[in-house]
Amino acid sequence: MVVDQLSDAELDRLFQAFADTTRRDIMRRVAVGEYSVSGLAALYAMSFAAVQKHVAVLERASLVTKEKRGREQIVRGNHDGLEKARRLLDEYEAIWRQRVARIADILAEE
Amino acid sequence: MVVDQLSDAELDRLFQAFADTTRRDIMRRVAVGEYSVSGLAALYAMSFAAVQKHVAVLERASLVTKEKRGREQIVRGNHDGLEKARRLLDEYEAIWRQRVARIADILAEE
DNA sequence: CTGATCTACAACCATTTGGTTGTAGGATAT
DNA sequence: ATATCCTACAACCAAATGGTTGTAGATCAG
Numbered sequence: 001m002v003v004d005q006l007s008d009a010e011l012d013r014l015f016q017a018f019a020d021t022t023r024r025d026i027m028r029r030v031a032v033g034e035y036s037v038s039g040l041a042a043l044y045a046m047s048f049a050a051v052q053k054h055v056a057v058l059e060r061a062s063l064v065t066k067e068k069r070g071r072e073q074i075v076r077g078n079h080d081g082l083e084k085a086r087r088l089l090d091e092y093e094a095i096w097r098q099r100v101a102r103i104a105d106i107l108a109e110e
Numbered sequence: 111m112v113v114d115q116l117s118d119a120e121l122d123r124l125f126q127a128f129a130d131t132t133r134r135d136i137m138r139r140v141a142v143g144e145y146s147v148s149g150l151a152a153l154y155a156m157s158f159a160a161v162q163k164h165v166a167v168l169e170r171a172s173l174v175t176k177e178k179r180g181r182e183q184i185v186r187g188n189h190d191g192l193e194k195a196r197r198l199l200d201e202y203e204a205i206w207r208q209r210v211a212r213i214a215d216i217l218a219e220e
Numbered sequence: 221c222t223g224a225t226c227t228a229c230a231a232c233c234a235t236t237t238g239g240t241t242g243t244a245g246g247a248t249a250t
Numbered sequence: 251a252t253a254t255c256c257t258a259c260a261a262c263c264a265a266a267t268g269g270t271t272g273t274a275g276a277t278c279a280g
Contacts, residue, residue, distance in 0.1 A: 008131040008134075011128075011129075011131070011134065012129050012130065012131060014129075015125050015126075015128040015129035016125075016126070016129040016267095018121075018125040018129075019121075019122050019124075019125035019126040019128075019129055020122065020267095020268085021118040021121070021122060022268095024118075024121065024198075027202060028202070028205060031202060031205045031206050031209060032205060032208075032209055036226075036227095037226075037227065038225080038226055038227080046268090046269070046270090047269075047270065047271080048226085048227085049228090049229085049269085049270075049271080049272095050268070050269055050270075052227075052228075052229090053267090053268075053269085054268085056228095057267095068227095070226090070276095070277065070278075071225065071226050071227075071276060071277040071278065072225090072226060072227085072277090073226075073227065073228095077206065079206060082199065082202055082203065082206065083203075085199055086196070086199045086200070086203060088134075089192065089195055089196045089199060090196070092137060092138070092141060092192055093192065093193075093196060095138060095141045095142060096141050096187065096189060096192065098142075099141060099142055126237095130237095130238085132238095146256075146257095147256075147257070148255080148256055148257080156238090156239070156240090157239075157240065157241080158256085158257085159239085159240075159241080159242095159257095159258090159259085160238070160239055160240075162257075162258075162259090163237090163238070163239085164238085167237095167238095178257095180247065180248075180256090181246070181247040181248065181255065181256050181257075182247090182255090182256060182257085183256075183257065183258095221280100222279100222280085223278100223279085223280085224277105224278085224279080224280100225276100225277080225278075225279095226275105226276080226277080226278095227274100227275085227276080227277100228273100228274085228275080228276100229272105229273085229274090229275105230271105230272085230273080230274105231270100231271085231272085231273105232269105232270080232271085232272105233268105233269085233270075234267100234268095234269085234270105235266100235267080235268085235269100236265100236266080236267070236268095237264100237265080237266070237267085238263105238264095238265085238266095239262105239263085239264085239265100240261100240262080240263075240264105241260105241261090241262085242259100242260085242261085242262105243258100243259085243260080243261105244257100244258085244259090244260105245256105245257085245258085245259105246255100246256085246257085246258105247254100247255080247256080247257100248253100248254080248255075248256100249252100249253090249254080249255095250251100250252085250253085250254100
C-alpha cells in the first residue's frame with residue numbers, strides 16, 4: 001500500500017537535489033549539527049550566494065527546513081525528504097527482487 | 111566499513127540519472143523485462159533520439175547496460191548501480207539515527 | 221546612531237540538459 | 251540487390267544549472 005504518493009515533479013526535485021556534491025555535503029552537516037546559512041557558506045570555496053542557492057534547492061526538495069533565529073537562518077535536515085527518496089529506491093529494489101524470484105520460478109518449473 | 115568507495119562524480123551521475131521522470135520509468139521497465147532501445151522509444155511521446163539519450167544517461171550512471179543482439183541493442187537494468195544509490199541514502203539515514211540517539215543520550219543524562 | 225553581519229534577490233554568464241531534425245552505417249528480410 | 255529497421259551521432263535550440271557580483275533590508279553590537 002502506498003501511503004504517501006509522490007508526484008513526478010517532487011521526485012525530480014528530490015533526486016536533483018542529491019545530484020550535487022556540495023549539496024550532499026550540506027545534507028551530511030545538517031543531519032549532525034545546526035548551521036546557519038552563513039555558517040555553511042564558510043565551509044565551501046564558493047560565494048555566500050552560491051551556498052544560499054544550494055540550500056534553496058534542498059529546501060524546495062523538502063530535504064531541509066529553515067528557521068529564522070535572530071538575524072540568522074538556521075538550516076535543519078528534514079528526515080521526511082530523505083525517507084521519501086529511500087522509499088523510492090526500495091520500491092525499485094522490490095521490483096528487481098520480484099523479477100529475480102519469477103525467473104527462479106520459471107527455472108524451477110522445467 | 112565502506113567496501114566500495116564511490117567518487118563524487120559517480121554519485122552525481124547516479125542521482126542525476128534518477129532525477130528525470132522518463133528515466134525512472136525506463137528503470138522500472140528494464141527491471142522487469144527486456145527492451146531494445148527502439149522498444150523503449152515506442153513507449154514515450156518523444157523522438158527516438160531523445161530516448162536514446164536518456165538510455166545513455168542511465169548507462170553512464172551504471173544503472174543499465176546495453177548488449178547488442180542482431181541489429182537491436184538490448185537494455186538491461188544493472189542491480190549494482192541501484193544498490194550504490196540505496197547504500198548512500200542508507201548511510202545518510204544512519205547519520206540521522208546517530209544524531210537522534212545522541213540527543214536521546216543527552217536528555218537521559220539530565 | 222553607526223557600523224558590521226546575515227540574508228534575500230536580481231542580473232549576468234558559461235555550461236549542461238532535454239528536446240528536436242537530419243545523416244549515415246550495420247543488420248535483416250524479401 | 252534493395253528496401254527496411256535499428257542504432258549512433260552531429261548540429262541546433264530553449265531552458266535550467268551552478269557559479270559570479272552587486273544591491274538592499276533586517277538584526278545586532280558598540
